[in-house]
Amino acid sequence: MKERTCFNQTSVDRLASLDGVDLMEEYIIPGRAVVILGEVLKWGNLSQWRPAYLDDKIGSKYVDVAVSQSRVFRYGPREAASSARMTFREALQKIQAAHPEEAVYVMQQPIAAQFPELESDIQPPDYAGANAAAHLWFGGANNVTPLHFDALCNLFGQVFGRKRFLIYSPKHLEEMYPLPVDAPFSHVSPVNAENPDFLAHPRFEEAQCHEVVLAPGDVLFLPPFWWHCVRSLDVSISVNFWWPPSLQHCLVPAGLRLLHGSYALDRLQTAGVPFRGPDGFMGAAQEMMARGLYWPAILLAGAEVESAVRDMARLSGIDDHADGSPKTLSFLNRDLLAAKAYDSAIADWILSLDFWFATACQEPDLPIGLDETRLILDAVAKLFPRPAKAEGEI
Ligand SMILES: O=C(O)CCC(=O)C(=O)O
DSSP states (O other): OOOSSGGGOOSOEEESOOTTOOHIIIIITTTOOEEETTGGGGSBSGGGOOHHHHHHHHTTSEEEEEEESSSBOOOSSSSOOEEEEEEHHHHHHHHHOSSOSSEEEEEEEEHHHHOHHHHTTBOOOTTSOTTOEEEEEEEOTTOEEEEEOOSSEEEEEEEESOEEEEEEOGGGTGGGOOOOTTSTTTTBOSSOTTSOOTTTOGGGGGSOOEEEEEOTTOEEEEOTTOEEEEEESSSEEEEEEEEOOOTGGGOSHHHHHHHHHHHHHHTTTTOBTBTOBTTBTHHHHHHHHHTTOHHHHHHHHHHHHHHHHHHHHHHTTOOOEETTEEOOHHHHHHHHHHTTSSOHHHHHHHHHHHHHHHHHHHOTTSOOOHHHHHHHHHHHHHHSOOOOOOTTOO
16 A cells, blocks of 8 residues: 655656556645656657757747856745846747856746647646646756755656756755745755755755656656756746646645745635635635644634635725734724624624634644634634535535
8 A cells, every 4th residue: 555645755757658556646736746757749749849849939028037147947045046028039049059158947837838839748647737828948958957946746747958956845844945935945055966065964864865866758747835946958948837726735835834924914805715615715724633633723713713804894894904014903892892883792703703813823833732723713603604605506
């Protein structure tokens, strides 16, 4: 029986085919990294993609490229790679030059928006998530994308040339020396994974690295929040699909950190999947509670209350902003009580719940148990019941 979570993953399986393999059940749903050899051949006509073929199809189009003297293409925060606009053909000439003055990289370009001419060559596989969007990567040998994670499922297809991935399970958040969650580029590690400085980053030595080389045709499923550093071993063309994670994928240190960050930012109001379902945040809150993740469950209940109270304020004609910033829950509560949107018993409940939401946000290390969490979630469900669904409604 295969392990069910990425946390225990000790090696990355290399599957010669998908015959007899339930990719969803064994890898994608539990968030386990895997390589499928030769699978790109089944993604439409990608096997004909060579630099000359792309030149033929899109050579005269303008494209934004990343530019780097060092061949390291940082997203930030240090030495962020600069960018330039040029025709695809100019980029291709620089990519194929033996000694370019500076390296260029066509990075993560959305194919449907930028190169619709190429779209008919691509047939997304049925195991890619709904609305998974294809992106193009085209660059020279030895281009490096430094260590970072993405909060997305990633199906990465190597089309031409080889690429080497150094990948690390999300359990190694602390070993990656991440920036604070509210800092820009908090998904980028300062560690040089290819040549680590263990004096500066001693914890990095504890992180288990999986080295994965993709040859033309190979596909890597990289689950959300896995750290990766990527080097092109040759002139390389890749196509990848990204799609949003499930709630289960987010139950890793960086995912839970993101939940806290989004709560602190705007009470999860702009968070979409996976925290907010068609029935609001309470489904995810219940699931967190069932998994023993009590503070995250309370944060999600807080997001539900905040949503409901803001909706009520709008319906009652109350401005939910003061001096340009959103009013806090306690201010809105006071305004709604004054407008007789509800009585003082409900207002008192909201006030005491707000204490728990603030504590969940500021002190997630304090011990809290199932009983308190259940009380809070039950109180929220009673205060703001979701309308019962009509028979047959999904
Ligand atoms: O191929 C690369 O250079 C980087 C790929 C990457 O970072 C990604 O797909 O998330």
